Amino acid sequence: MDDSLFVYLQQLELITFFSGYPFIYAVVFSIAGNQQDKNSFKNQVTKLLPSGYALVGILYLGFQLKNLYLVYFIQNNNLTMQLTCWQIWGFLSLLFWIPALAKKTILSLLHSLVFFFFLARDIILRLSASTVDIHIVRNDMQMYTVSLLLNLGAILVIVLLSFLVKQYKK
Amino acid sequence: MKLLTNKTLMIFLILISGYGYIASCTHESVVPPTVATSGPIITRGTNIQLPGNMVVGDTTQWKLDKAHSNVLWSTNYVGVAGLLTGRFNQFGMHEVIDAEMQNYLTAGQPLKDTSWAFNEADPTKTYFNGYVQVNQSNTGEPGRDGGCNVSGLGTVPIVTGTQNLTLTNIARIKTTSVKFDPLSNDYIVTLNFTWKGGLAAPLTQSIVGRLKYVSKARVQIGTGAAYSVFGLQLKFQFNCRDFGVVSTSIADKVDIECNMNFNNK
Numbered sequence: 001m002d003d004s005l006f007v008y009l010q011q012l013e014l015i016t017f018f019s020g021y022p023f024i025y026a027v028v029f030s031i032a033g034n035q036q037d038k039n040s041f042k043n044q045v046t047k048l049l050p051s052g053y054a055l056v057g058i059l060y061l062g063f064q065l066k067n068l069y070l071v072y073f074i075q076n077n078n079l080t081m082q083l084t085c086w087q088i089w090g091f092l093s094l095l096f097w098i099p100a101l102a103k104k105t106i107l108s109l110l111h112s113l114v115f116f117f118f119l120a121r122d123i124i125l126r127l128s129a130s131t132v133d134i135h136i137v138r139n140d141m142q143m144y145t146v147s148l149l150l151n152l153g154a155i156l157v158i159v160l161l162s163f164l165v166k167q168y169k170k
Numbered sequence: 171m172k173l174l175t176n177k178t179l180m181i182f183l184i185l186i187s188g189y190g191y192i193a194s195c196t197h198e199s200v201v202p203p204t205v206a207t208s209g210p211i212i213t214r215g216t217n218i219q220l221p222g223n224m225v226v227g228d229t230t231q232w233k234l235d236k237a238h239s240n241v242l243w244s245t246n247y248v249g250v251a252g253l254l255t256g257r258f259n260q261f262g263m264h265e266v267i268d269a270e271m272q273n274y275l276t277a278g279q280p281l282k283d284t285s286w287a288f289n290e291a292d293p294t295k296t297y298f299n300g301y302v303q304v305n306q307s308n309t310g311e312p313g314r315d316g317g318c319n320v321s322g323l324g325t326v327p328i329v330t331g332t333q334n335l336t337l338t339n340i341a342r343i344k345t346t347s348v349k350f351d352p353l354s355n356d357y358i359v360t361l362n363f364t365w366k367g368g369l370a371a372p373l374t375q376s377i378v379g380r381l382k383y384v385s386k387a388r389v390q391i392g393t394g395a396a397y398s399v400f401g402l403q404l405k406f407q408f409n410c411r412d413f414g415v416v417s418t419s420i421a422d423k424v425d426i427e428c429n430m431n432f433n434n435k
Contacts, residue, residue, distance in 0.1 A: 023187065026180040109179075116183070123190040138194040144187060 007084070012143055014090050014115045017060040020147030021053055021112035024155060025105075045155070048162055050096040050108040052155035057093030059150070089114060119144055210353055217290040217386050219400060219432065221263075224282060229398070229434040234263050234283035238431045241302050245410075246421040254420060256309035258302040263430065265299035266335055266342060274333040281335070288402065290383060293348040293357050298402070300428065301342045303334055304365075322417040324368040337372060341365035343406075348381065357381040359404065368414025379406030397435045404428040 028049060032042035064087070093111060096102050119140050126132040222231030241261045247254040264270075265285040274280035286298035305325045309315055320327050325339045334340075347360045359381045366372040384401030410424050 022179065023183045026176050026183055029176040030180055116186075119190065120186045123186055123193065126193055127189060134193065134196070137190055141187070141190045141194040144190065 010084060010087060011118050012139060013060075013063070014086055015118050015140060016143040016147050017056055017063070017150065018053075018090060018093065018112045018115040018147065019119050019144050020149070020151040021056065022109055022116050023148060024052075024151045025049055025109050025112070028155070044162070045159055046105060047103075048158045049105050049155065050102040051162075052151065052158040053093055053108045053112065054096035054102070055154040055158055056151055057091065057096070059154070060090055061094065086114075212352075212355055214350075214355065215290050215385060217288070217383075217400070218295075219288045219386070221284040221286060224284060226435065232400070232432045232434050235399075235431040235433050236262070236279060236283070240429050241300075242427045242429070243307070243424055244427075245424045248419055249421040254309070256307050256315075258304075259306040259308050260303040260333060261301060261306075261428075263298060263300050265344060266301050266340060271336050271340065273329070273336060275331060276333055277331065280333040288383065288400075290385075293350055296348040296357070296381075297345045298404075299342070299344045301335070301340050304339050304341055305334065318417070318419070322368075322415060322419075324366060324414060338366055341367075343404075346376065351380070355383070357383070359406075361406065363406070363408055365413050367410070368416065373413055375408065375412060377406050377408055379404055397433055399431060399433045401432070402428075402430045404430075 028046055032046045089111075093108075096108055096111075101107060122132045122136055122140050126134070126137050219232045220230075221233070222228065224233050225231050226233075239261075241258040242255065243257070244253045244255040246252070262279055262281055263283040263286050264281040266281065270281060286300075287296060288298075289295035304323050305320055305328050307315060307319050307323070309319070316327060326334070328334070342364045343361045344364070345359055345361045349358045351358050357380070359379045361377055361379060362374050363377045364372050364374040382403040382405075384403065386398055386400040388396060388398050390396045405425070405427050407423050407425050409422050410420065411422050
């Protein structure tokens with residue numbers, strides 16, 4: 001880990017938003033199993049996973065803009081934002097709004113696993129060499145819990161919206 | 171997903187995050203609170219304090235600092251109301267024998283305050299005697315102190331310039347045993363309380379009280395006038411009706427608190 005506190009905080013933010021997705025993904029796919037019927041509800045939910053992930057990306061973008069004091073910068077015509085590569089990677093989750101990408105659900109998993117590995121790295125280093133302070137692991141796990149709830153909520157919102165749209169179309 | 175099946179992914183995620191939760195829930199970095207003791211913490215020193223002959227300047231001899239000591243009494247007004255309190259202006263720590271029960275024409279202590287000894291570690295060697303002049307009860311109300319208190323307590327009015335240690339005006343205590351209190355640093359004292367009160371003749375009752383030792387300390391350190399002090403606090407209670415006090419202005423039970431300060435000047 002970089003010694004910079006700000007880098008650590010950025011990683012914590014990314015963990016908070018994205019690290020819970022792989023677990024939600026695995027659970028949904030485990031429940032759905034090998035559904036032959038493509039129109040079954042479970043199968044439909046698996047297809048909506050990338051959209052839920054993209055919704056989390058929207059929330060992450062909103063969070064970053066909130067930190068940016070957007071209104072102040074626009075009024076002063078001085079909008080600058082220094083992005084790290086990990087933040088850019090986080091914003092890429094917005095691409096899953098594109099239907100063609102959303103169909104490739106595995107891509108959303110691979111995208112989010114990057115952030116889960118932040119968490120896994122701290123835990124494994126703690127397990128293997130105790131080079132990571134317990135407070136860091138504690139922080140990580142608290143953020144991971146929040147992330148699980150956030151991603152679960154996002155999926156539920158997308159499923160609900162999808163259901164409502166279908167009902168409206170009918 | 172061919173390389174990484176859902177089940178494998180699930181197991182991997184559960185293992186990693188499970189360990190993370192377990193590790194983060196441990197309290198290894200938290201200092202545990204000290205173990206609570208199951209009983210009171212009792213620490214006693216080995217101080218021995220004796221009055222000797224109260225030779226001024228002899229630091230091995232301890233003198234009663236009467237000016238900074240007091241004997242207080244308290245009882246519930248009319249038996250049920252708030253506390254009525256007072257103090258005895260004249261008292262001492264002398265075993266007053268019959269021959270010494272007389273009037274003394276002095277403003278100071280009529281008798282030497284030498285009838286006591288204190289041994290912190292061996293209470294069997296601790297003893298003390300004390301007395302108060304009953305008509306010297308001071309509640310701050312002259313009408314009461316010189317009026318109904320005198321008649322109600324079976325004594326005589328104050329004669330200015332006279333220390334009245336006669337039988338009608340003296341209440342005495344004399345310890346018969348001093349033991350460690352197993353539940354505190356205090357001592358449990360059994361004492362004989364002797365007072366005539368409203369009776370025809372003095373009555374002696376055995377009463378149990380509590381003695382607290384305020385440990386020896388050095389004061390005014392760094393000056394040429396440095397000296398040591400210690401304190402004894404005795405509390406006990408008696409039933410004034412047993413001593414012929416009939417006044418309904420006070421309750422049956424009267425609490426006595428003796429705060430004695432000593433120095434070795």
